[in-house]
Amino acid sequence: MTIARVIVDVPSRDTDRAFDYTIPERLQGWVEIGSRVAVPFGPRKLQGIVIGLAEDADVELAKLKPIEEVLDALPPLSPELVELGEWMSRRWLCPLTVSLQAMLPAALKGRSEKYVFPAAGAQWSDEETARSGGLLLALRKGKPLKLAMLLQQYPEQGAALKRWLRQGRLEERQRVEDKSSGKTVYTVFPADAETLLKAVEEIPARASKQREVVRYLAENNDPIAVARLAAEASTTSATIRSLEERGLLEIRSVTEERDPYADRDFTASNPMVLTPKQATALAPIVDALNERSSEAFLLHGVTGSGKTEVYLQAIQRCLELGREAIVLVPEIALTAQLVERFKSRFGALVAVLHSRLSNGERYDEWRKIREGRAQVAVGARSAIFAPFSSIGLIVIDEEHETSYKQEESPRYHAREVAIERARLHGAAVVLGSATPALETYEAAAHTRGGSQSGLGKIGYIGLPERVANRPLPGVQIVDMREELKLGNRAMFSRSLAAAIKDRLEKQEQIVLLLNRRGYATFVMCRSCGYTAACPHCEISLTYHRGSSNLRCHYCGYSEAEPKTCPSCESPHIRFFGTGTQKVEEALAEAFPGIRVIRMDVDTTTEKGSHERWLTEFRERRADVLLGTQMVAKGLDFPYVTLVGVLAADSALRLPDFRAPERTFQLLTQVAGRAGRHELPGEVIIQTYDPEHESITSVQGHDYQGFVERALLLRKQLGYPPYGRLIGVTFSHESAAMLLSIGGQFASGLRERAMELGIRKEFDSTGASALEVLGPVSSPIARLKDRYRFQCMVKYRGDVDASLLVSRVLGEIGEAAKRGGVQISVDVDPQMML
Ligand SMILES: Nc1ncnc2c1ncn2[C@@H]1O[C@H](COP(=O)(O)OP(=O)(O)OP(=O)(O)O)[C@@H](O)[C@H]1O
Numbered sequence: 140m141t142i143a144r145v146i147v148d149v150p151s152r153d154t155d156r157a158f159d160y161t162i163p164e165r166l167q168g169w170v171e172i173g174s175r176v177a178v179p180f181g182p183r184k185l186q187g188i189v190i191g192l193a194e195d196a197d198v199e200l201a202k203l204k205p206i207e208e209v210l211d212a213l214p215p216l217s218p219e220l221v222e223l224g225e226w227m228s229r230r231w232l233c234p235l236t237v238s239l240q241a242m243l244p245a246a247l248k249g250r251s252e253k254y255v256f257p258a259a260g261a262q263w264s265d266e267e268t269a270r271s272g273g274l275l276l277a278l279r280k281g282k283p284l285k286l287a288m289l290l291q292q293y294p295e296q297g298a299a300l301k302r303w304l305r306q307g308r309l310e311e312r313q314r315v316e317d318k319s320s321g322k323t324v325y326t327v328f329p330a331d332a333e334t335l336l337k338a339v340e341e342i343p344a345r346a347s348k349q350r351e352v353v354r355y356l357a358e359n360n361d362p363i364a365v366a367r368l369a370a371e372a373s374t375t376s377a378t379i380r381s382l383e384e385r386g387l388l389e390i391r392s393v394t395e396e397r398d399p400y401a402d403r404d405f406t407a408s409n410p411m412v413l414t415p416k417q418a419t420a421l422a423p424i425v426d427a428l429n430e431r432s433s434e435a436f437l438l439h440g441v442t443g444s445g446k447t448e449v450y451l452q453a454i455q456r457c458l459e460l461g462r463e464a465i466v467l468v469p470e471i472a473l474t475a476q477l478v479e480r481f482k483s484r485f486g487a488l489v490a491v492l493h494s495r496l497s498n499g500e501r502y503d504e505w506r507k508i509r510e511g512r513a514q515v516a517v518g519a520r521s522a523i524f525a526p527f528s529s530i531g532l533i534v535i536d537e538e539h540e541t542s543y544k545q546e547e548s549p550r551y552h553a554r555e556v557a558i559e560r561a562r563l564h565g566a567a568v569v570l571g572s573a574t575p576a577l578e579t580y581e582a583a584a585h586t587r588g589g590s591q592s593g594l595g596k597i598g599y600i601g602l603p604e605r606v607a608n609r610p611l612p613g614v615q616i617v618d619m620r621e622e623l624k625l626g627n628r629a630m631f632s633r634s635l636a637a638a639i640k641d642r643l644e645k646q647e648q649i650v651l652l653l654n655r656r657g658y659a660t661f662v663m664c665r666s667c668g669y670t671a672a673c674p675h676c677e678i679s680l681t682y683h684r685g686s687s688n689l690r691c692h693y694c695g696y697s698e699a700e701p702k703t704c705p706s707c708e709s710p711h712i713r714f715f716g717t718g719t720q721k722v723e724e725a726l727a728e729a730f731p732g733i734r735v736i737r738m739d740v741d742t743t744t745e746k747g748s749h750e751r752w753l754t755e756f757r758e759r760r761a762d763v764l765l766g767t768q769m770v771a772k773g774l775d776f777p778y779v780t781l782v783g784v785l786a787a788d789s790a791l792r793l794p795d796f797r798a799p800e801r802t803f804q805l806l807t808q809v810a811g812r813a814g815r816h817e818l819p820g821e822v823i824i825q826t827y828d829p830e831h832e833s834i835t836s837v838q839g840h841d842y843q844g845f846v847e848r849a850l851l852l853r854k855q856l857g858y859p860p861y862g863r864l865i866g867v868t869f870s871h872e873s874a875a876m877l878l879s880i881g882g883q884f885a886s887g888l889r890e891r892a893m894e895l896g897i898r899k900e901f902d903s904t905g906a907s908a909l910e911v912l913g914p915v916s917s918p919i920a921r922l923k924d925r926y927r928f929q930c931m932v933k934y935r936g937d938v939d940a941s942l943l944v945s946r947v948l949g950e951i952g953e954a955a956k957r958g959g960v961q962i963s964v965d966v967d968p969q970m971m972l
Pocket residue numbers: 411412413414417440441442443444445446447448572573606773774775811815
């Protein structure tokens with residue numbers, strides 16, 4: 140191969156295509172699909188990723204420039220991941236480099252130099268050594284050698300080097316300057332044994348310590364940490380440093396492989412005997428694994444039904460088949476508790492990837508996966524790109540979680556990437572949840588046709604009961620308007636206050652959720668619970684301080700801020716809001732001596748703090764775990780018998796058509812924290828909107844009923860999964876400029892749709908349709924001094940809206956660029972903010 144097709148790392152439309160480069164002689168055999176390379180690009184030198192190799196280029200070879208450098212010994216991406224990246228770019232309309240870069244660990248992206256050295260205990264035969272042209276002799280001195288130097292000095296050894304790297308006999312490392320983990324170790328690199336032995340004679344006898352160290356190093360001629368050498372040879376680091384001056388060794392700082400869980404012991408756990416229901420749930424997954432068929436399943440199991448054990452045993456089967464598994468969990472649930480369940484079952488085979496790890500730690504976990512030392516990757520969203528080569532199973536726990544959608548480019552959804560990746564590997568996919576996303580549920584149940592979820596066919600597996608016939612907790616709904624009428628202005632209703640007192644006496648534990656999302660964006664009547672909604676879009680109107688009016692962020696409808704409630708004429712209509720800190724104070728006042736752990740963004744910024752709080756709570760050093768969304772998920776504590784929810788309805792007012800779904804999911808999840816073990820649980824939900832379906836359905840544990848009704852409404856309004864959305868946001872310092880560009884986009888798209896005969900009415904026939912809403916000011920109307928306007932493209936049926944959008948953006952692109960307007964596209968947006 141003489142030509143490499145390279146995607147340069149410049150995320151713009153103009154450079155979003157492969158550029159051809161020649162592969163110079165010395166790099167032959169090094170450049171592969173997925174290699175990271177440095178290439179000349181005009182006057183600049185850029186990084187890029189090779190996505191193809193060819194014999195011939197479209198242009199004259201002489202006109203092409205050569206690749207300058209290969210940046211890693213082994214390509215960080217496989218051909219399969221490159222293909223997945225191409226699919227993502229088409230799917231979410233982003234430059235290919237953006238998709239490819241999203242798959243790389245951050246630590247790799249810099250230009251830090253790579254070193255190669257022998258792995259501990261690696262052996263080579265005399266013949267291999269002889270054939271290596273001096274390379275092995277150089278390497279076996281134990282000093283890490285610079286990759287760039289190896290490529291230059293041993294051009295014919297490329298294939299051998301790569302083989303040894305893949306076999307794990309050689310290791311590739313980079314110096315990651317990583318202050319957060321700070322595991323930089325001063326390491327001694329000894330001179331070769333012969334030199335050292337000679338030197339022993341020359342060291343004066345009185346310097347016996349030095350002699351001892353040199354003798355030790357002659358015998359154990361491997362790199363060793365300064366501290367360890369000092370211990371082994373019972374000497375000081377000063378002595379060792381004096382030997383460096385004599386040129387007998389070299390001390391360098393090396394970043395050690397970091398294992399974030401190294402200091403933890405995991406008690407081994409054996410597979411549990413499955414309940415008959417769990418066994419029935421596992422069976423079709425095992426069938427798919429055995430047949431290597433890329434089937435997707437929805438595992439719909441109520442809270443505490445034992446889904447995790449089903450995942451664990453499916454993974455076990457996957458490993459027995461010699462294949463690898465990825466488990467995605469929401470970031471916030473990636474606590475010690477969950478990691479422990481996987482580590483205790485599969486031990487060192489598990490690599491953990493989450494954002495609280497430092498870049499260096501993540502890089503090491505990533506290498507474990509790539510080098511085949513780990514077979515199970517447990518991680519948040521981006522772990523879907525774990526560099527495995529033979530995936531058998533992908534599990535997504537709490538699959539309805541919004542964190543699986545990335546809110547910056549590439550704006551991918553991990554659920555869809557999982558299904559596509561599974562297709563490339565012939566792997567099974569298990570989507571687990573007590574409250575599946577409506578899209579997933581629809582795809583699995585096909586309740587009423589016309590679905591546009593794009594998820595393909597999904598098998599349905601139900602686990603409708605808790606393990607060991609434990610009952611789901613009883614749920615009581617408290618109408619806070621009544622409390623107000625009765626003169627109780629406190630944060631806690633009478634029943635919640637009584638229940639808290641009761642648990643304190645019994646020394647049981649309490650989880651309190653303050654649902655804070657959506658505060659201060661809406662106006663609510665405290666007497667009757669009224670909030671204003673758009674008459675056209677069925678979503679809450681957002682309060683704008685400046686103009687004091689209420690506005691719809693979908694269609695632009697607006698009205699004046701009411702002075703009295705239009706529904707009950709009460710003057711108690713105003714902003715609504717309180718914080719966790721206030722709740723904590725109120726608790727201390729009402730229940731002297733109560734021990735509260737407050738968990739929210741403010742108390743969990745420090746690394747590891749999240750876990751510390753949970754450990755403290757588990758050890759019953761606190762009575763109450765109070766927090767925002769983060770206390771709702773995945774926790775399994777035996778003494779929690781009361782769950783209280785303050786302001787259950789606040790998130791219902793977010794200007795987002797998914798608000799009722801999200802509220803129902805959150806409340807069901809948090810309710811599921813109570814009574815998971817022997818002690819029975821109770822849930823108390825405080826609300827101003829006690830008749831709302833998102834709340835009443837939680838009381839009856841009625842997922843089915845809630846979903847059926849919600850789907851019906853979605854169908855009437857053409858929202859997902861019965862229609863699809865593309866959000867396009869424009870930003871600029873000048874609002875006038877935005878209106879102009881946004882207007883051009885909207886009218887351009889409308890014209891194109893009209894030419895193609897696509898209608899814009901979403902009528903009951905279900906016929907193809909496309910409608911462009913906006914441009915209207917975004918819910919976050921101004922960010923960093925830039926105004927923001929958005930258009931929402933709503934469509935269904937046989938319409939390639941992505942293609943239309945990208946064509947129209949192409950047409951207005953030049954004008955937008957000249958004017959300095961930034962455009963971002965969100966295909967299938969999850970957040971309407
Ligand atoms: N087969 C079994 N036999 C005995 N106990 C089990 C079995 N399966 C699960 N359990 C226990 O039941 C409890 C609930 O299980 P698990 O946490 O797996 O449920 P889940 O469905 O993942 O819950 P959630 O969705 O609420 O997080 C756990 O304490 C678990 O150890």
